[in-house]
Amino acid sequence: MAQFTEFVTNHPMLSLAWAIIFFLLVGGWIKSRFSAIRQLSPTELTMLVNRQDGVVLDIRSEDDFKKGHIAGARQLSASQITEQKLAGLEKQKDAPIIVVCQTGMSAHKSAAALAKQGFTNVAMLQGGMGAWSGASLPVVKAKR
Numbered sequence: 001m002a003q004f005t006e007f008v009t010n011h012p013m014l015s016l017a018w019a020i021i022f023f024l025l026v027g028g029w030i031k032s033r034f035s036a037i038r039q040l041s042p043t044e045l046t047m048l049v050n051r052q053d054g055v056v057l058d059i060r061s062e063d064d065f066k067k068g069h070i071a072g073a074r075q076l077s078a079s080q081i082t083e084q085k086l087a088g089l090e091k092q093k094d095a096p097i098i099v100v101c102q103t104g105m106s107a108h109k110s111a112a113a114l115a116k117q118g119f120t121n122v123a124m125l126q127g128g129m130g131a132w133s134g135a136s137l138p139v140v141k142a143k144r
Helices: 002-010 012-033 042-052 062-067 076-084 107-116 128-134
Strands: 038-039 055-058 096-098 124-125
Touching: 002 012, 002 038, 038 042, 042 096, 042 124, 042 128, 096 107, 096 128, 107 124, 124 128
Parallel strands: 038 124, 055 096, 096 124
Antiparallel strands: none
16 A cells, blocks of 8 residues: 555646546446446347347448448438438437447447437437447448
């Protein structure tokens, strides 16, 4: 314990950085555990779509969507979701909605916006299209 105290007193900035990183990691973990938005693996997404007619909502740009997307996915931008321009998605408020982005970072905000708009079963793909491709799952490419 004396060595720990000596280290902290000799290296206050490094100790502070480690403390901040620790609390950010723990805070992020706690936030994700108690979030209303579930995070799905690629396998769970496939099962949800096949068994419960889940709707995959891809929020990437149109160009990225055309380069490769999950079969049956619908493309809507994050701004369209926040502006409630949902292109008929309102009829599926009780259906499972899975939001997909490129890396899994920006999908949470869009999924939370959908939940706030009254969608009852919203989830997101953990790791985004990177995780989907990394699992060697098929993508559909638009014809040029």
